[in-house]
Amino acid sequence: MVDEILEKYPNDVKVVFKSFPLGSHKQAFKAAKYSIAAGRQGKFKEMFKKIFDNDMWRQLRNNEDLPLQLASEIGLDIEQLNKDMNDPTVDAQVQREYNELKSLANAYDTDKYAGVRLAVPKFFINGREPEGRTAAAWIKVIDEEIAKAK
């Protein structure tokens, strides 16, 4: 979906990735760190894709260092990767991104309703949450935002 949108709007849209590793499995937090560490070498998207493609993430439960094995396949400097994995600012970034979505949970909170559902993947378009994950719903919001910017 994201790829389709980027293809349709190559100049008008960018996609920002933020991790939201759920507390129930620590390997998710570690995998998020790996993706950020890979990002420091300019290969965030490659690592992200590598883990999601072919359902690789399913193996994380039994092998939390799977991303390390995938790293050489995408041409990462392993020594640097390990160094970044031990950098506390990488942990801090995962935590910060996690807290960002968490803090949105109380938005439009009323007596009757709770706020944003904390389920991932979760998408916002210029801060607006499209109704559902259909191309039509996204395009509607994107076109409105592009019209606003012009």
Added chain:
Amino acid sequence: MRLNIRYVTVLLFSTMLLTTSCENMSSGSSESGPDLTPLVAKQELFEKKLNQIVKKIDNLQVSVNKIKAAPPTKNDKPQQNKRKPADPNYVHNIPQGDSFFIGNPDAAVTITEFFDFQ
């Protein structure tokens, strides 16, 4: 509770039927008519049972009222479970920060994806 009410209704009807038939029988019969003693005894038994059931229902009603009037305890879940569907007109403040992105850095539209490797 519902079962009890049904039971009482059935009993009431049967008692009424019994009473009516007894009256018919007694009015239509002469002194040498059939002996009604067992029927009367049965009716008395019915009435006794009926009174017991009514008493039980009254007690149940008192209990129900007590439960209704009781303040919610800690274990009661708040009724705030309904989730509002996504509101595309609400604009959340989500700074890009140092998060990684793909696409034109100067793009007018930013899609933010929160993800989890699961």
